[in-house]
Amino acid sequence: MPRAFRICAVLFLALGAAPAVAQDTPAPFESDAAIKADLLRELNALADAGKTRTAADLLATRPASPPAVTLPAPATVALDGERLYRRLREGTVILGGRYKCKKCTHWHLNTASGFLISTDGVVVTNRHVLATGDLEAMAVMDGEGKVHAVLELLAQDETHDVALIRIAGKGLRPLPLAVKAPAPGAEVAVLSHPNNRYWMYTTGHISRVAEWADSKTPDIRFPVLCITAAFAPGSSGAPVTDRAGNVLGIATRIQPVQQAKSDDGHKPEKEGEAKPPAGEYTAMVIPMAVPVRWVKEAIDAGKKPDER
Known part of the structure; x- marks a missing residue:
């Protein structure tokens, strides 16, 4: 038997005699x-x-x-x-x-x-x-x-x-709605589909609860949840939850904070602008969620007080 073959045979037997090592099952991936x-x-x-x-x-x-x-x-x-x-x-x-x-x-x-x-x-x-x-x-x-x-x-x-x-569906697994309004510092999670990237899970905290007014109804102001869990276009409508899976809010919009390239100080962002104008860059993006209380109010709208 040639020496090289004998060495290979010995190695094969040695490897074959070694105890099998359990391999991790690969996690399923999203296509x-x-x-x-x-x-x-x-x-x-x-x-x-x-x-x-x-x-x-x-x-x-x-x-x-x-x-x-x-x-x-x-x-x-x-x-x-x-x-x-x-x-x-x-x-x-x-x-x-x-x-x-x-x-x-x-x-x-x-x-x-x-x-x-x-x-x-x-x-x-x-x-x-x-x-x-x-x-x-x-x-x-x-x-x-x-x-x-x-x-x-x-x-x-x-x-x-x-x-x-x-x-059209029965026997589905809904998410519960949170009872208590969250405060800054509370942990949150988001599962959403940013720009055709499906089933993306992100986590963070509520960074603040801020006043918001839509451009169509500037006189109507209401609180929104600013969070550090990332989301993007395509995430609209996603649940923002606590660690138990109770829905705290609905992922709704992202607000860019823009900064002048030649200015080290604060420069207010221009609301509704899709991209920063020449000479500015996006310093940070603030994901914002509508509190779940408005879901409850949509359900209760039109009900008598004793039916709510």
Whole structure:
């Protein structure tokens, strides 16, 4: 037997005799392209079957009575990061709307975020999600990849940017709403879909509770939660929760703080500007969330005091 072969044989036997080393099971990864393709395919099938509604049709709805929503009880046990991610995934959804561009005849997909608040398919999102573009049909993908048609608009609050919709689904895993308003320093988590990056989990704290006024209604001012957990366009409607998974607010907007390149001092940002003008840069971005109290008020609107 050649010497090199004998050495290889000895090494093979030695390695074969060594105890097997357990290998970690690789974590599942997200394929953004596959998720988006699956949602669009299922949405198209629902639309072809006449089971969807346009966003404009939904927004034109004026419900005759307050929505009947059975909310889950608040959670009381704080979870570690992995368990909290899994819990949020059960109750968070991808909201998809299809549209056509002017360059081709294919359907395209616009996606945002939302979360379940009842087992029978009541979903919370931002109202501006429904008002974005000309969405011809809408559907929701849950954390298991199942796609559900959007059936109706239950309530909307343009001032606070809240919308409640119902999807076709039963036995779902909703997220509970927080009972107590949070204070600066409280830990938060967000599960959202920033710019087609699906199921992204971020954490941080409430950095402050600030006064906000929408440009359309400048005289109406209300508190918003400023947080350090990152999100971006596509995250609108996502749940901002505490460590137990109770929803504290809805991810709604990001506000850039702009700084003059030639100025070391403070330069106020220009609200509503998509990018800084020449000579300025974005020093930081402040993610902002609408407090969950406005969801509760949307549910209670129109109810008698003894029914709330």
